[in-house]
Amino acid sequence: MNYFVTGIDTDSGKTLVSAILCEALEADYWKPVQAGLPRDSDTVKGLISNTATRIHPEAYLLQTPASPHAAAKIDGVEISLDNFRLPETMNTLIIEGAGGCLVPLNDRDFVIDIARRLHSQIILVADLYLGSINHTLLTCEALTNRKLPVKGIIFNGDTNAESERIILHHTGWPRLLNISKEKNITRETVRHYAHQLKSSLA
Numbered sequence: 001m002n003y004f005v006t007g008i009d010t011d012s013g014k015t016l017v018s019a020i021l022c023e024a025l026e027a028d029y030w031k032p033v034q035a036g037l038p039r040d041s042d043t044v045k046g047l048i049s050n051t052a053t054r055i056h057p058e059a060y061l062l063q064t065p066a067s068p069h070a071a072a073k074i075d076g077v078e079i080s081l082d083n084f085r086l087p088e089t090m091n092t093l094i095i096e097g098a099g100g101c102l103v104p105l106n107d108r109d110f111v112i113d114i115a116r117r118l119h120s121q122i123i124l125v126a127d128l129y130l131g132s133i134n135h136t137l138l139t140c141e142a143l144t145n146r147k148l149p150v151k152g153i154i155f156n157g158d159t160n161a162e163s164e165r166i167i168l169h170h171t172g173w174p175r176l177l178n179i180s181k182e183k184n185i186t187r188e189t190v191r192h193y194a195h196q197l198k199s200s201l202a
């Protein structure tokens with residue numbers, strides 16, 4: 001069983017959510033495409049407390065913090081969907097995308113195509129800034145058009161009841177969790193939200 005964590009944009013909170021999921025499910029973590037440093041794998045390692053989670057090496061570790069298709073070009077590599085094979089594990093696997101769904105891997109494929117290839121259930125991270133309703137509903141449309149299975153939405157940032165209501169109304173997808181804007185993100189923060197998330201995933 002694996003979950004693919006996507007977001008409505010880059011910096012939407014996918015790495016934080018992935019750490020929370022790994023902690024809640026004692027799941028493994030995999031960031032198949034990393035563009036630039038720090039590695040999200042290192043961030044997740046620093047945020048989890050459980051000892052069962054294993055972190056699997058990236059399929060592509062690119063030097064430049066940019067869209068993967070552009071970062072790959074700079075490094076002189078071509079990203080191929082054929083190179084995304086599930087790491088060997090019996091554990092639940094949390095896979096983190098890069099940026100949003102339609103971030104290009106090359107001139108043909110998008111980040112979200114990795115999720116389809118790996119038969120993942122999608123978890124969508126939607127942060128709540130002015131303009132995010134549009135970004136979220138466009139993302140939902142892209143997921144629906146591709147007939148990808150969506151487990152639910154995690155809202156990240158200062159809560160906005162009307163934004164959340166209209167997004168849930170249009171998608172019909174479940175809300176899995178709300179994460180507040182935190183002063184500091186620590187292992188304790190992650191443990192706190194992991195405890196909450198456990199019940200909505202049960």
Ligand SMILES: Nc1ncnc2c1ncn2[C@@H]1O[C@H](COP(=O)(O)OP(=O)(O)OP(=O)(O)O)[C@@H](O)[C@H]1O
Nearest residue numbers: 010011012013014015016098099157179180181182
């Ligand atoms: N709820 C929150 N409260 C405070 N800071 C947050 C919160 N969510 C995310 N952040 C911070 O915002 C930044 C971006 O979050 P994160 O790295 O999880 O985004 P991302 O979606 O994984 O980005 P990328 O596309 O690069 O993988 C990080 O510094 C993170 O610690």
Ligand SMILES: C[C@H](N)[C@H](N)CCCCCC(=O)O
Nearest residue numbers: 010035065066067098099103
């Ligand atoms: C470098 C960054 N942190 C992400 N890993 C990649 C974000 C790509 C965004 C591309 C875009 O939508 O314009």
Ligand SMILES: [Mg+2]
Nearest residue numbers: 014015040096
């Ligand atoms: Mg990330």
